[in-house]
Amino acid sequence: MKTPPSARRIHDRAPWPVVVVATLAIAFFALPFIGLLGRTPWSDLFDVLGESRVRTALWLSIRTSVASAIASLAFGVPLAWVLARGRFPGRSAVRALCTMSMVLPPVVGGVALFFSFGRQGVFGRFLDDWFSFQFTFSVWGVILAQTFVAMPYLVLTVEAAIRQADARFEDAARSLGGSRWYVFRRITVPAIRPALIAGAVLAWARALGEFGATITFAGNFPGTTQTMSIATYLALDTDAREALVLSVVMIATSFAVLFGLRDRWMGAATGMSR
């Protein structure tokens, strides 16, 4: 059978050493999951999920991760705007400060939060004295720790989008009499909507998986601060089936998020410029 001319394509073949090494890399990522899925007690999946300890952790994780994603949006979008458009000395240093928790060991973030917002912390003691409010060992502590670690993902995604968005649309809107705030709402935010979604989803996924900062700062109380990641780690010692089932849930979620975003994250910026 002859190929019609229009269907002909030239495939750029990768050099074979590259293919070999890349295959090894893919295997490196795939094998752990294959191993995990192989040991998963599929028949008991729903029984384990139905156990109250697991359900409690799952529900806590859902609530706190969504709250962290919302907090990241509320605070991260203005921050991203200031980093992208603001002109002030030390902007790079501010960006480094606000995104440091991405690369910092999460435990260190948790320690920092503990000594500043903990009950005896530099700032936390005032919260306790004045409002009898404590972050530590409460749901609010979980949300704080997760937001601390998750928000940079949103900030960087949204900042890139704001940089790439054509600022002349904002000029046009202002020349028509729009105040800065009106233009931000009506022009800037709609223009970066894909990045807002991508950033919020990434922040949410990061919050869902947060472990180190949370357990260090908020502790490990079932129902209030024991999130799925923490429950998984602890279950490994007591009931491996639980650990496996919780892991499967999180793997499925993470894969769905990244697959759903596909080019949105990588191309969040390029997809923006219209």
Next chain:
Amino acid sequence: MTLDARFSIVRPTFSLDVDVNVAPGETLAVLGPNGAGKTTLLRALAGLAPITRGSISLDGTVLDDPEHSVFVPVEKRPVGFVFQDYLLFPNMTIIENVAFGLRARGTAREAARARAGELLEWVGLSEHAQKKPGQISGGQAQRVALARAMAVSPRLLLLDEPLAALDVTTRRSVRTDLSHLLTNVDSARILVTHDPRDARVLADRLVIIEDGRIVQSGSFDGIAANPATPYVHELLGDVS
């Protein structure tokens, strides 16, 4: 004189030093090669670029005067701007684009829509009101941009290369349409272009800028008859 602007802008690699006056109902064309400072001139008048020295005043109101620390921000200036590639807001319909300025200034939705409808009728695009900017032609987009800029009744209308984004085949008819529309506009107008044909059809007076300086000004025929520089000679030579 409605517009009275005499100012300079000094930047590390570029400087602009101009003196322009435009009366209501008059169109001044600013011609010059790329990089001469034409767009910077418009941005300064609109308030999108601050001036270094001198002053800009419109109808006796000072808009920018660094020596007296006066700077009216862009959104407070009675200035309409038609940008080179029109910059219609892609997430809004045509009529929402035209109504934007009125909405931004606090006009109620219904009143803004009604006024935007009238302006779309003026530019002959009523039937396209509900389309998105991506669904209309370049010439139509230019008229939407004009209607949008006129919605806020500016006393100075700035047009930055309004025909440059168009196909050569449609440019002539769009230019004629624009010329008819502009006769109904009673604000002072400044048209920036690098095409002398635009200047001849659309403008009452010309100013020619080279390297940030005005090298010649006057009527089209007057300048064409007695070009001051080789560039002006080259520019107007094959049109007149």
